[in-house]
Amino acid sequence: MKLDIIISNPDTKQRLDIDLPAKYGVIEDALLRLNCEETISASGRILDGYNRGIVAFYFEKCNVFELNYLASTIENFEYDESSQFIGGYFIMDQKEPMDVHKTINLAMNIQSNNLVVSQPAMDEYDLAKFYLENDLIPEIEGVRDEVYDWIVEHTDLQSLGEEICQKENGTFISGDYVTIEELESLYEGDMRMPESENYIFQLEVGVQTEPQNDKRYTLQLPTSNAEFRQIMKNFAVTDVANLKCYQFASIVPQLETMDFGMEDIETLNELAASIYCFKELNELNTYKAMVDATQSVNLETAHNLCEYVDEFTLQPKDRSYADYGRSRFQNVLPDELLECLDTEDYGRKIAEKNGVSMTSYGVLVPRDGVPLMEKLAQPKVIQSQGVKMEQSM
Numbered sequence: 001m002k003l004d005i006i007i008s009n010p011d012t013k014q015r016l017d018i019d020l021p022a023k024y025g026v027i028e029d030a031l032l033r034l035n036c037e038e039t040i041s042a043s044g045r046i047l048d049g050y051n052r053g054i055v056a057f058y059f060e061k062c063n064v065f066e067l068n069y070l071a072s073t074i075e076n077f078e079y080d081e082s083s084q085f086i087g088g089y090f091i092m093d094q095k096e097p098m099d100v101h102k103t104i105n106l107a108m109n110i111q112s113n114n115l116v117v118s119q120p121a122m123d124e125y126d127l128a129k130f131y132l133e134n135d136l137i138p139e140i141e142g143v144r145d146e147v148y149d150w151i152v153e154h155t156d157l158q159s160l161g162e163e164i165c166q167k168e169n170g171t172f173i174s175g176d177y178v179t180i181e182e183l184e185s186l187y188e189g190d191m192r193m194p195e196s197e198n199y200i201f202q203l204e205v206g207v208q209t210e211p212q213n214d215k216r217y218t219l220q221l222p223t224s225n226a227e228f229r230q231i232m233k234n235f236a237v238t239d240v241a242n243l244k245c246y247q248f249a250s251i252v253p254q255l256e257t258m259d260f261g262m263e264d265i266e267t268l269n270e271l272a273a274s275i276y277c278f279k280e281l282n283e284l285n286t287y288k289a290m291v292d293a294t295q296s297v298n299l300e301t302a303h304n305l306c307e308y309v310d311e312f313t314l315q316p317k318d319r320s321y322a323d324y325g326r327s328r329f330q331n332v333l334p335d336e337l338l339e340c341l342d343t344e345d346y347g348r349k350i351a352e353k354n355g356v357s358m359t360s361y362g363v364l365v366p367r368d369g370v371p372l373m374e375k376l377a378q379p380k381v382i383q384s385q386g387v388k389m390e391q392s393m
Contacts, residue, residue: 001074001082003067005044009036010061014319020071024194025251027064032285033360035316040064042100046074046089048082055089062100069191070100073107080176083118084110087171087178105187112186121177124161130177131164132157197251200272200279204247205262207235216246221272228265240265251275251284254291260299267299274306286314289364293357293372301376308375316362321347324356324363 007030008015018030031038039061046055059067077085088106092098121127131137132152140151164170170179199220206216217231228240235243241263250256252275260268278284290305290312291297297305318324325347333341350356355371357364366372 001046001048001077001085003044003046003071005042005067007034007040007042007064007067009034010039010041011036012319020068021075022068022071022194023249024196026253027068027194028196029251029253029288031064032288032316035319035362038063038065040067042067046086048077048086055086057089057098057103059100063191065193066100066104066189066191068194070104070107072192073104073111077107077110080118081110083173083176084178087118087173087176088180090171090173091169091178091180101187101189104191105183105185108186109183112184117181118173118176118178120175121161121172122175123172124165125157126161127164127170127172127177128155128157128161131160200251200275201255201268202247202249203245205231205243205245207237207243221269222276223269223272251279252288252291254288254297255302258297258299258302264299267303271299271303271306274303278306278309283309285316285361286312286364289314289357289359289361290372292359292361293364294376304376308372311367311375312372313365313367314362315365318363320344321351321358323347324351 003020005018005020006015007018012035014034016030016033018026022030031040034040040063041058041060042062042064043058044056046057048054074085085107088110089098089103092102092106119127119130121130132155165177168179170177172178199222201221203219203221204216205219215235217234219227219231231243232238232240237243241261243262245260245262248256275284275287278287287305287309290309291302294301294305315324315327318327322344325341325343325345328346328350329341329343351358351363353369355366355369355374357372364372366375
């Protein structure tokens with residue numbers, strides 16, 4: 001099962017799509033873009049993976065890491081578990097609106113095979129027939145065969161099925177009839193948090209000339225020359241460039257689409273070392289905003305941006321020209337007067353004058369008033385401070 005979800009800032013209503021479950025860095029980046037803490041609003045659908053039931057939900061306020069925990073809990077549900085979850089959600093939501101706590105508790109009860117029951121039945125008629133054929137109706141249990149056959153022959157199966165469904169508060173999910181007898185309180189808020197990534201780039205590499213070889217190695221950058229030598233030894237190659245990258249991830253999401261080859265691994269490692277320094281100095285968000293401002297970035301540009309991080313400041317609270325214009329008068333003009341001003345038009349004009357870039361992380365302001373793209377047009381001579389690979393590996 002998977003979550004098709006939109007999360008939003010409960011105060012500003014700013015929203016974005018996110019795939020859950022996700023790694024810590026992806027969630028952290030989403031919260032940064034939304035300019036909010038862990039409490040978010042969430043709406044979307046829970047899909048069962050079998051093109052059957054769909055659960056539409058809206059959680060007005062919930063913890064995004066709890067939502068991620070829900071996604072990881074139901075991610076590997078099999079066919080029967082999916083039926084129980086979807087049916088159980090419908091039943092419980094009809095009684096009282098579901099929240100993320102109740103939804104996680106339902107999922108955990110299904111994991112524990114705890115009193116969420118499903119039977120094969122398409123509708124009320126099939127349900128009544130199934131109950132009669134399997135002696136599940138106590139009122140006629142133990143009667144003689146000829147009496148039983150007479151009862152079955154003269155019973156309105158549709159009406160009987162409707163009565164059973166109403167009595168048991170059951171529901172039908174694409175060929176399954178689901179009921180809930182009783183749930184235990186298994187979830188007390190003790191969710192499992194994703195671990196924070198201790199890398200900038202993560203690559204899954206293998207031997208380029210042997211695609212049928214399933215051997216893979218997970219390489220995290222920045223790294224040392226010793227690990228590069230170990231990789232080459234493991235794959236019996238004389239150069240890292242002879243390997244192929246099968247998967248690539250980054251804590252800077254915009255860099256995940258960056259084109260590079262394994263012959264660029266030294267430059268990539270140097271870039272990772274530089275970005276890691278920004279992370280340690282709490283400047284990572286500024287670098288992310290700079291990457292975002294360029295809209296399309298290659299390895300060379302990503303490297304060049306590192307040279308200008310200390311020349312910019314990020315104002316994460318300003319998410320529009322109106323915000324930027326208003327911030328210029330903050331604590332100067334009373335709120336009543338601010339409401340009368342066209343702060344958006346003013347913000348747009350002053351932003352252009354100051355070389356400001358609007359990014360999904362906030363307003364990026366150059367200290368010297370020179371726009372980022374102008375700086376990149378005449379890049380500095382790069383003196384890499386990253387990890388330099390030895391030539392004789």
